[in-house]
Amino acid sequence: MTEQKERELYFWLRLVREFEGRVSMLDKQGKIQGGVYSGKGQEAVVVGVCHDLRPDDWIFPLHRDLGAFLLKGADPKRLMAQIFGRREGFAKGKDSFLHGGDFSHCIFGATSMLGSTLPVAVGSAYKFKIRKEDRVAIAFFGEGASSRGDVHEAMNFAGIYKLPVVFVCENNFYAYSTPNELQFAVEDVAVRGPGYGFKGDVCSGNDLHSVMKAAKKAIDRARGGEGPTYLECKTYRYHGHSEHDRATYRSEEELVTWESRDPVERWEVYLEKRKYDVAAIKAETAQRVKKIVDEALAFAEASPWPEGPEAMEDLYAMPIPEE
Amino acid sequence: MQVTYIQAINQAMHEEMARDENVLILGEDVGILGGAFKATEGLLEKFGSERVVDTPIAESLIVGAGVGLAIQGMRAICEMQFIDFISCGFDQIVNMAATLRYRHGGQASCPIVVRGPCGAGVHGGIYHSQNPEAWFFHIPGLKIVAPATAYDAKGLLKAAIRDDDPVIYLEHKFLYRRIKEEIPEGEFIVPIGKAALRKEGRDMTVITYGSPVHAVMKAAKDMASEVDIEVIDLRTLLPLDWKTIRTSVTKTGKALIVHEARRNGGIGGEIAARIAEELFDFLDGPILRVASRDTHNAFATPLEEYIIPNQERITEAIRKLASY
Numbered sequence: 001m002t003e004q005k006e007r008e009l010y011f012w013l014r015l016v017r018e019f020e021g022r023v024s025m026l027d028k029q030g031k032i033q034g035g036v037y038s039g040k041g042q043e044a045v046v047v048g049v050c051h052d053l054r055p056d057d058w059i060f061p062l063h064r065d066l067g068a069f070l071l072k073g074a075d076p077k078r079l080m081a082q083i084f085g086r087r088e089g090f091a092k093g094k095d096s097f098l099h100g101g102d103f104s105h106c107i108f109g110a111t112s113m114l115g116s117t118l119p120v121a122v123g124s125a126y127k128f129k130i131r132k133e134d135r136v137a138i139a140f141f142g143e144g145a146s147s148r149g150d151v152h153e154a155m156n157f158a159g160i161y162k163l164p165v166v167f168v169c170e171n172n173f174y175a176y177s178t179p180n181e182l183q184f185a186v187e188d189v190a191v192r193g194p195g196y197g198f199k200g201d202v203c204s205g206n207d208l209h210s211v212m213k214a215a216k217k218a219i220d221r222a223r224g225g226e227g228p229t230y231l232e233c234k235t236y237r238y239h240g241h242s243e244h245d246r247a248t249y250r251s252e253e254e255l256v257t258w259e260s261r262d263p264v265e266r267w268e269v270y271l272e273k274r275k276y277d278v279a280a281i282k283a284e285t286a287q288r289v290k291k292i293v294d295e296a297l298a299f300a301e302a303s304p305w306p307e308g309p310e311a312m313e314d315l316y317a318m319p320i321p322e323e
Numbered sequence: 324m325q326v327t328y329i330q331a332i333n334q335a336m337h338e339e340m341a342r343d344e345n346v347l348i349l350g351e352d353v354g355i356l357g358g359a360f361k362a363t364e365g366l367l368e369k370f371g372s373e374r375v376v377d378t379p380i381a382e383s384l385i386v387g388a389g390v391g392l393a394i395q396g397m398r399a400i401c402e403m404q405f406i407d408f409i410s411c412g413f414d415q416i417v418n419m420a421a422t423l424r425y426r427h428g429g430q431a432s433c434p435i436v437v438r439g440p441c442g443a444g445v446h447g448g449i450y451h452s453q454n455p456e457a458w459f460f461h462i463p464g465l466k467i468v469a470p471a472t473a474y475d476a477k478g479l480l481k482a483a484i485r486d487d488d489p490v491i492y493l494e495h496k497f498l499y500r501r502i503k504e505e506i507p508e509g510e511f512i513v514p515i516g517k518a519a520l521r522k523e524g525r526d527m528t529v530i531t532y533g534s535p536v537h538a539v540m541k542a543a544k545d546m547a548s549e550v551d552i553e554v555i556d557l558r559t560l561l562p563l564d565w566k567t568i569r570t571s572v573t574k575t576g577k578a579l580i581v582h583e584a585r586r587n588g589g590i591g592g593e594i595a596a597r598i599a600e601e602l603f604d605f606l607d608g609p610i611l612r613v614a615s616r617d618t619h620n621a622f623a624t625p626l627e628e629y630i631i632p633n634q635e636r637i638t639e640a641i642r643k644l645a646s647y
């Protein structure tokens with residue numbers, strides 16, 4: 001890897017953390033009306049999977065993957081406006097957070113129904129395949145969502161047709177309060193891959209190197225016509241399920257253990273071992289990401305609210321005239 | 324005893340699980356967490372993890388396993404973390420549970436309750452604000468209840484748990500902690516299928532249920548000098564308490580239906596049609612409806628306020644009907 005690439009990856013890790021951190025802070029200040037789901041602690045997953053995607057590859061982020069939007073090229077300003085429910089957000093205020101995707105960057109907006117994007121990702125991948133397009137679909141889902149029927153149906157189909165799709169499971173050990181031992185009876189959910197006729201792979205979701213390596217293999221496999229991969233990234237969310245959740249169902253010790261494997265700090269240690277001037281890189285990056293987030297926030301706050309009657313827009317391709 | 328709407332729901336489950344050891348609850352985060360809104364608080368501690376089951380994220384399983392338990396003589400409460408996710412258990416409700424008795428020629432009962440938070444007004448956006456009653460109103464074999472008070476929330480949930488047919492129990496999240504009222508200490512039941520006459524009046528009947536009951540009652544009070552309104556809180560949507568509606572509309576000659584669910588294909592349409600068919604001779608004006616506009620439950624405040632019925636729209640409709 002070149003120094004430039006290593007610094008760029010650091011920038012992305014930092015940007016995701018800063019952006020999400022700001023959103024959490026705004027939520028605490030009562031400035032955000034909808035639910036906020038922080039991915040703090042899981043940044044290496046979205047960075048490691050998305051950093052090398054092409055503009056015309058599609059991603060299907062889960063509710064915690066704000067960072068994936070940024071990596072895939074979404075305008076931070078519009079993303080913030082989206083979170084504020086303003087007119088300049090992707091959904092024009094019709095829904096908040098990650099429910100509005102950005103089609104100009106091949107980013108799909110999810111419904112709340114967990115796992116429901118996987119069949120859609122698979123349908124997209126089917127088209128890439130039959131039209132011989134050199135593109136991949138990346139479907140993110142939680143280990144909790146892995147229990148849903150939609151996930152099974154999607155994977156089964158993707159296996160049959162060897163579709164160019166990567167199923168990225170962000171296993172953060174809790175689905176809201178539910179621990180993995182009440183979610184499934186296996187240690188690694190990725191063992192299910194072979195049951196659908198494709199490979200399952202497990203990586204350390206807190207280690208950017210580990211994610212990048214596994215993601216590259218999976219994406220190469222998809223591009224090379226070798227079919228899907230069930231890629232499981234073991235990670236941990238620092239915050240509660242949403243900002244309202246105090247997460248009393250897990251121990252302080254467990255949280256601290258994971259914080260000591262922080263993906264961002266880990267990358268700093270790596271940069272240090274590469275003998276770069278890390279203090280300077282940190283300072284410069286901090287300034288750069290702060291500027292981006294400040295500008296995004298100013299834009300969002302200045303963006304107007306939609307007006308009532310706009311609630312009736314965007315239902316159909318051709319608006320149905322009222323009599 | 325002063326309780327909130329959600330405490331009433333919690334009490335009903337505590338009492339029914341204590342009364343009948345065949346009652347159990349299945350749902351996401353109902354045990355360790357005590358529910359996303361704390362509706363199931365304390366149940367795990369009291370009744371243990373065999374009867375208070377933190378399930379995987381699998382609504383089809385939650386309902387389907389509830390049916391499996393039911394045919395083996397148990398009574399399952401199936402919680403949807405938000406009622407919107409009932410869509411993921413749809414098939415098990417409409418094709419499995421609702422037809423069970425019918426397709427077995429009456430041999431089988433299906434005592435399950437599918438309950439969860441419904442309704443808008445809390446910035447929930449498209450997937451945390453829905454009112455799905457009309458999806459199920461079309462299905463014979465199901466019952467649907469929608470309490471507006473803490474008293475009814477408790478009494479109807481107890482009735483639903485004891486009922487031998489599948490009941491969809493819609494708890495309005497806007498009311499969870501906004502409603503607090505005195506309810507009796509001891510055991511009571513609110514029978515399924517019986518509406519409540521909330522206020523007597525001579526000039527018109529307003530038929531409503533769920534969260535808008537409170538806005539309608541306020542309108543009835545505020546407009547008392549203009550118009551004498553009779554208010555029916557349906558409480559049960561399926562089966563409809565037609566007798567109460569008929570008696571009232573026959574007397575007042577005017578009917579307005581108010582619900583938070585969308586107008587198009589909403590329950591109000593069915594009520595209006597039946598009034599038109601059977602009570603035409605008694606009517607002194609058109610049958611009016613106030614409901615959510617026919618769009619999705621948008622997130623941004625100005626959009627949500629535009630969509631769901633508010634005090635102003637209710638007042639306007641009452642004035643319009645009064646003018647006939």
Ligand SMILES: Cc1ncc(C[n+]2csc(CCOP(=O)(O)OP(=O)(O)O)c2C)c(N)n1
Nearest residue numbers: 112113114142143144145174175176404408
């Ligand atoms: C079908 C469905 N059921 C329930 C929920 C409520 N819910 C939202 S997030 C969540 C936990 C998700 O856990 P997981 O998939 O592991 O993702 P994580 O939040 O841990 O990132 C639940 C139960 C939902 N959104 N969709």
